[in-house]
Amino acid sequence: MSSTLIEQTRINHEEIERLERLIVKDLQTNPPSIKKTLAQGHRIRNMIESIILTTKKLNETYEDKDGSREDEISALGGSRTKVFEALEGRVKEIVEYHRNHPSGPHLVEDYEARLKEEPAIAFRGEEGSSGLYLDLHEMYNQYINSKFGEKVEYSAYLNVFSQLDKIQFNLKLSLQYKKYIEALLGYLINFFQRTEPLQDLERILCKVETDFEEQYAGGKGEIYALIDLDYYKTVEELIAVGPERLKEALGALGLKVGGTVRQRAERLFLTKHTSLEKLDKKHFTKQEPETAKEIALTEAKVKKLCVLLEETIERTKQYVVKKQSWTYEEMEEERRMDAESESLVNDEEEVEEEDGQINNPLKLPLGWDGKPIPFWLYNLHGLGHEFKCEICGDHVYKGRRAFEMHFKEGKHQSGMRSLGIPNTKHFNEITLIEEAKELWRKIQERQGENKWKPEVEEEFEDQEGNVYNKKTYSDLKRQGLI
Numbered sequence: 325m326s327s328t329l330i331e332q333t334r335i336n337h338e339e340i341e342r343l344e345r346l347i348v349k350d351l352q353t354n355p356p357s358i359k360k361t362l363a364q365g366h367r368i369r370n371m372i373e374s375i376i377l378t379t380k381k382l383n384e385t386y387e388d389k390d391g392s393r394e395d396e397i398s399a400l401g402g403s404r405t406k407v408f409e410a411l412e413g414r415v416k417e418i419v420e421y422h423r424n425h426p427s428g429p430h431l432v433e434d435y436e437a438r439l440k441e442e443p444a445i446a447f448r449g450e451e452g453s454s455g456l457y458l459d460l461h462e463m464y465n466q467y468i469n470s471k472f473g474e475k476v477e478y479s480a481y482l483n484v485f486s487q488l489d490k491i492q493f494n495l496k497l498s499l500q501y502k503k504y505i506e507a508l509l510g511y512l513i514n515f516f517q518r519t520e521p522l523q524d525l526e527r528i529l530c531k532v533e534t535d536f537e538e539q540y541a542g543g544k545g546e547i548y549a550l551i552d553l554d555y556y557k558t559v560e561e562l563i564a565v566g567p568e569r570l571k572e573a574l575g576a577l578g579l580k581v582g583g584t585v586r587q588r589a590e591r592l593f594l595t596k597h598t599s600l601e602k603l604d605k606k607h608f609t610k611q612e613p614e615t616a617k618e619i620a621l622t623e624a625k626v627k628k629l630c631v632l633l634e635e636t637i638e639r640t641k642q643y644v645v646k647k648q649s650w651t652y653e654e655m656e657e658e659r660r661m662d663a664e665s666e667s668l669v670n671d672e673e674e675v676e677e678e679d680g681q682i683n684n685p686l687k688l689p690l691g692w693d694g695k696p697i698p699f700w701l702y703n704l705h706g707l708g709h710e711f712k713c714e715i716c717g718d719h720v721y722k723g724r725r726a727f728e729m730h731f732k733e734g735k736h737q738s739g740m741r742s743l744g745i746p747n748t749k750h751f752n753e754i755t756l757i758e759e760a761k762e763l764w765r766k767i768q769e770r771q772g773e774n775k776w777k778p779e780v781e782e783e784f785e786d787q788e789g790n791v792y793n794k795k796t797y798s799d800l801k802r803q804g805l806i
Contacts, residue, residue, distance in 0.1 A: 329396050331418055333385050336378050343371045343378075350439055358454040365521040366443040445518055450643075455519040457640040458633070460485060463511065466504045471495055479644045482637065486630040488623045493572050496619055505622050512629040519636070532628050536621050553596040562589040577616070579607050646724065689722075713755040715739040728752075 347368055355361040388394055449459040464481045467473035472495035476484070484490070485508070495501060516525055551573040556562045562570070563585055570588040571581045579591055591607055630637065688696035689707060711727040712720050716735050721727040730736050731752050740747040743757065745764045754760045784797035786806045800806045 328417055329385065329393050333382065333393075336382050336385075339378050340375050340382075343375050346436075346438060347371055358456070360442075362445055362454065362519065362521070363442040366445060367438070367441055369521040370443065371438070447518070451515070455515070456636070457643050458482075458515065458636060460508075460511070463504065463508050466500075466507065470500050470504065471498065472501050472504075479641065479648065482641050482644060486627065486637070488626065493575050493616075497575070497615060502615075502619060505619060505626065509622050509626050509629070512626060512633065516629060516632060520632075523632075528628065528632070529625055532624050533621065536624050551592065553593070556593070556596075559586065559589045559593050562593055565589070575616070579603075649724075711755070713739075714757050715743070715755060715760060 350364060350368055355364050385393060447455045450457055451459045464478050467481060468475050472491050551565060567585045570592055574581045574588060574592055594603060690696055707723040710720050710722055712718055716739050721730050737747045745760055751760055785791050
């Protein structure tokens with residue numbers, strides 16, 4: 325070290341205190357946008373990592389494995405003369421060190437400048453500029469082109485990708501599934517770290533591993549117990565389960581799946597009172613249960629991350645469904661607005677009041693506080709998209725949500741009543757008067773065709789058992805023929 329060990333220790337303590345004060349100061353600010361909130365989180369995360377690194381250095385210093393700290397403290401002892409001589413030498417070293425490494429006001433400014441740092445956070449594809457959505461297209465392509473997956477739409481995949489228990493276990497032992505589940509876990513971890521920088525994901529996943537090992541050691545847990553052995557007291561009772569379920573349960577535990585139904589039941593029944601680690605190796609497959617265990621652990625981590633990202637998954641589902649109803653022009657408008665939001669220097673900052681007037685160059689709607697809402701919120705709810713309704717007197721609704729809600733509101737209902745048309749669900753999305761009238765005419769015609777006509781459809785029977793409709797029966801009876 326260029327300075328004394330004791331001085332370096334003092335510097336490290338000061339470094340930690342400065343960073344702690346910066347973190348507190350940063351947390352006292354309220355970022356105006358999602359993007360700036362993410363930047364703040366990553367900035368604080370970087371400072372926390374610096375504190376952890378410096379703390380490790382201090383621990384090594386205090387452990388003093390090489391005895392250098394003790395030697396330096398001992399050198400300060402002795403007679404008064406030697407003490408002052410040692411002190412004078414230390415002072416000269418410290419002065420020389422600070423002459424070469426000044427810690428004046430500019431150092432404080434350097435620390436304060438860290439509060440203005442905005443770490444680069446890259447989001448890809450459909451994740452959005454602020455990581456609001458998941459982009460699982462890569463995993464989706466693997467899923468639909470595999471033996472364990474199904475040919476479903478992307479919107480349907482978002483509903484099933486976390487339901488790993490529905491996949492047959494024998495398909496999970498394939499290399500294809502192993503690559504898929506590892507890729508899914510890798511993406512979810514990466515996404516979570518980018519969007520939740522202040523969460524201790526390492527600690528969360530360690531807890532998952534600990535719980536997993538406890539379940540695995542006991543041969544219990546929903547991952548393994550495809551058959552709950554607590555309900556079976558004898559091998560004969562277990563045989564009744566059937567060969568296929570026994571085979572699947574044995575495979576889930578990494579045990580051999582061959583043999584007769586009785587042999588399979590006996591092999592599985594062994595795990596009721598004996599942990600897997602204590603079972604004879606002859607009962608396991610050549611690979612033993614390591615492959616199954618590794619895959620099951622990966623699945624457990626994926627499930628935990630899906631719980632942590634539950635809101636994001638739900639938001640992604642809604643976004644994908646909404647996009648499916650967009651026209652080409654609406655998609656282009658969305659891209660244009662995204663590009664515009666990225667190009668603005670202070671696109672997501674709160675507008676400032678100057679001389680009592682609100683600066684609102686983008687003409688954003690006002691929020692509950694009387695100030696324009698953030699641009700990211702304006703973009704998220706699609707308030708740039710306008711929908712005109714002729715039935716409501718050419719009223720313009722901003723945003724898809726407001727447009728969909730207005731069909732149940734009084735203004736639209738009043739317009740439908742004035743046209744003499746019931747405001748039923750058949751007329752949702754209908755905004756033109758002529759289209760509403762034409763649809764109502766078709767509905768009335770259809771109702772007329774389906775209307776019950778007694779003179780044609782009501783049946784009568786004569787004494788000989790012949791059946792006639794009402795009109796024919798009445799005519800024949802008047803003529804005295806029946």
